[in-house]
Amino acid sequence: MSVDRDVVRGRIVAAASELLATGGPDAVTTRAVATAAGVQAPTIYRLFGDKDGLLESVADTVFAEYVDAKQVGHETDPIRELQDSFLAHIRFGTRNPGLTAFFADPLRPRSATEEKGIAVLRQRVHRVALAGRLRIPEERAVALIRAIGNGTVLALIESPEPERDSPLVENSWEALAAILLTDAADRADQQTRAAALRLRADDTALAALSPAERMLMREWLDRIAGA
Template structure:
């Protein structure tokens, strides 16, 4: 019973710290989210933050996850149940992501100040949702590049678009920039004529790679080897 109470108390303290940091972020901006300020707002000692989160980056991750949790969950649910045109689904997800970024500029500033490399857990969850959407394109035979390249191009372009728009005064932002960037990236990763099946070697390989995990009669090692071969072929420049 005592252990359960200790766990509950620890969770309550952690939740209080995250809530305090989120409020500072919302009211005073990313620069206000310091270990000392958060500790004071939460009514705890600074060492408590280090004990529960490791360092400021750990706290940043927790705040980002707290703010983005509902958003990411909604995106995930939409991606899992998506039907119809995978391109329209991807475009819809892009627009929602950009809109969220513009509505939460301080969160993006906070994530950008993390000291160590790698995305926050919330960002990583969002990337997995994007991966689901990219997989739908690949399965439909609409990709000219491998899934990972397409994923990273979309992810990088989306974040770049948000940061570029946030750097502009709100009343001077180009309202068409987001869609223009999406179309530019899409033209780079999608086959030229999606209405007609693309029979080029790379397009066939990308599509085939999506079904390798489900091929019968193969061991996990054989599937992994086949995936490695396909990825190697796709990453090798083609000389006609």
């Protein structure tokens, strides 16, 4: 791709990003983007194929910057890191309502950038499991965090910013933490499940077993954890 082509593509994506931020996906029409970017409509079709292709590029560009900033730490407290990540997701979603509306379409295939973001979340949940603080299986925890996080964002952006229920974010995290996390006051059965999930997550500890034994051990640990 030539430099000029890169420049034009970047200008189109920037114009579409602004329209998406201010008016949502419906505002990103070929005509509006072409006018804002100072190009002819056929240029957009040539570079992006159609409106959906343009929206995908815009979403990937904006979301990639957010995902790239979500580094998983190894010295930080895994619970604090998970909470901070949850709150950051809420902030990003409410500040980018147009992008949120685009991502909310359940029939749209996930992009590689979205998959990368989910992979980061899995790493954070895995760290909580290794710390012996996870109450439910990792994949279920990831699904629950995404469901509550995305639902909270959608509930917030339904209202104008001055009218939003600000305690909803804190309440959402508290409800999520009560389901996800164990503490010292938990009953013995909950602590046993957390220990099973911790061992299941510990690849180093299970490395002494053969692949078949690891598969069987994880099946047993899933049963203990009530997966």
